[in-house]
Amino acid sequence: MNLSRRQMLILLPAAAIAWKAVLAGTPEEASNYTMSEHWWGMLIDIPKCIGCGNCVRACQTENDVPDGHFRTWVERYHRSDWPMTESGEVTANPMIDPEVISPDGGKEGFPVATDESGKYFFVPKMCNHCADSPCTQVCPVGATFISPDGVVLVDQKYCLGCAYCVQACPYGCRYIHPTKEVADKCTLCYHRITKGLTTACCEACPTGARQLVDLKNPKDPIHEFMKTHTVQVLKPQMATGAKLFYNDLDGSVR
Amino acid sequence: MSVFKDAGHLFRFAGLFVLAFLIFLVVRHFVVPKSFGQYGHYRGAAMGEIAAHPAKFAGHETCEGCHSDVADKKAKGKHAHVDCEVCHGALIKLLPAPAERPANIFERFIASIDPKGPPEIPFVRHADDPSSMVPELPDTALLCTRCHTASTAKPKGFPQVVPADHSNGVPCQTCHDPHSPGLNAGGAK
Numbered sequence: 321m322n323l324s325r326r327q328m329l330i331l332l333p334a335a336a337i338a339w340k341a342v343l344a345g346t347p348e349e350a351s352n353y354t355m356s357e358h359w360w361g362m363l364i365d366i367p368k369c370i371g372c373g374n375c376v377r378a379c380q381t382e383n384d385v386p387d388g389h390f391r392t393w394v395e396r397y398h399r400s401d402w403p404m405t406e407s408g409e410v411t412a413n414p415m416i417d418p419e420v421i422s423p424d425g426g427k428e429g430f431p432v433a434t435d436e437s438g439k440y441f442f443v444p445k446m447c448n449h450c451a452d453s454p455c456t457q458v459c460p461v462g463a464t465f466i467s468p469d470g471v472v473l474v475d476q477k478y479c480l481g482c483a484y485c486v487q488a489c490p491y492g493c494r495y496i497h498p499t500k501e502v503a504d505k506c507t508l509c510y511h512r513i514t515k516g517l518t519t520a521c522c523e524a525c526p527t528g529a530r531q532l533v534d535l536k537n538p539k540d541p542i543h544e545f546m547k548t549h550t551v552q553v554l555k556p557q558m559a560t561g562a563k564l565f566y567n568d569l570d571g572s573v574r
Numbered sequence: 575m576s577v578f579k580d581a582g583h584l585f586r587f588a589g590l591f592v593l594a595f596l597i598f599l600v601v602r603h604f605v606v607p608k609s610f611g612q613y614g615h616y617r618g619a620a621m622g623e624i625a626a627h628p629a630k631f632a633g634h635e636t637c638e639g640c641h642s643d644v645a646d647k648k649a650k651g652k653h654a655h656v657d658c659e660v661c662h663g664a665l666i667k668l669l670p671a672p673a674e675r676p677a678n679i680f681e682r683f684i685a686s687i688d689p690k691g692p693p694e695i696p697f698v699r700h701a702d703d704p705s706s707m708v709p710e711l712p713d714t715a716l717l718c719t720r721c722h723t724a725s726t727a728k729p730k731g732f733p734q735v736v737p738a739d740h741s742n743g744v745p746c747q748t749c750h751d752p753h754s755p756g757l758n759a760g761g762a763k
């Protein structure tokens with residue numbers, strides 16, 4: 321076959337474009353979920369939490385979390401009134417030293433409180449799915465990462481179980497799985513949210529204290545909520561870009 | 575070329591380096607998973623594997639597909655926003671997995687470069703075949719008291735009772751229908 325230089329110059333780019341189309345032709349998974357359209361987080365409405373522990377149990381069921389380990393847990397804070405001597409001297413600072421309990425992660429609820437003094441409240445905790453997470457930065461093998469839709473995940477096939485990430489998490493949200501011997505943590509129910517379901521803990525919350533939020537969705541109620549409420553994250557001074565937003569968070573929570 | 579005089583051993587050494595580098599490239603090609611670096615310094619395929627984990631809570635929409643009578647009653651009552659599986663338990667039950675994942679690091683690494691991915695975990699869904707799996711409903715007394723036992727730690731506006739004083743041992747559902755717990759709703763039928 322004889323090709324002139326002119327024909328060749330036309331054919332080569334055409335072939336290149338065709339080859340590109342062949343390469344791009346078959347997406348790996350036929351799914352209507354597009355990662356770039358989401359940026360996941362969660363809202364926790366402290367005044368709504370009653371400390372029933374449903375979220376902790378649901379998470380354990382959904383994700384086969386071993387006993388004694390938690391992907392989410394609930395803490396009960398009791399910030400007492402300012403303890404004063406008769407002369408009016410303050411003896412302790414309840415803002416710095418509140419009483420915190422979390423029996424078995426709050427899985428079976430909390431003991432009945434009868435003390436009327438001070439302020440009681442429940443703080444559900446879990447992975448903050450930080451946008452600039454310290455835990456993913458320390459992984460020596462690239463086994464933990466922030467997905468393009470803003471979820472911090474662990475590739476359990478790649479994880480060596482060195483536990484650097486467990487130490488790096490400022491919120492204590494990771495643990496080493498006792499039988500798999502790899503790092504384990506909240507996946508924000510990635511297997512559910514990618515299929516249009518909410519997380520197991522949100523599904524199980526009877527009062528709506530936990531809400532999955534998609535910050536990239538302009539119709540998500542979170543945007544209106546953030547305008548009208550005092551929303552905070554834990555340890556903002558760590559600059560982790562936490563996406564676990566707490567409404568009405570007390571100053572004594574660490 | 576007097577510069578290269580007696581330099582043969584250096585060329586042989588350089589050859590060895592080139593050979594070692596080529597071997598490194600070949601080994602690297604087979605050992606590094608295809609999707610590594612697709613989105614960043616991690617295996618892109620890991621997200622698909624995590625997303626393949628079977629869900630156990632089906633979501634209240636699934637329940638409402640068949641039990642629309644309960645859904646209608648619930649929508650009018652105080653428990654409108656309490657989802658079905660909060661009390662009734664998860665709708666999907668996993669069957670025993672075919673094989674445990676390899677525990678030792680070497681086998682795990684081999685598994686990580688296996689393009690087939692992990693075996694699928696079989697499951698039964700109450701929604702597919704109601705008799706195959708019936709969600710476990712715990713004792714009503716436990717379910718009610720978990721949330722409604724009086725405690726000063728709970729938010730003040732939340733309805734709470736001291737169970738012993740409130741009902742004198744009479745089961746909750748004698749007076750309250752859990753799907754619509756207000757007393758004027760008529761209680762259990």
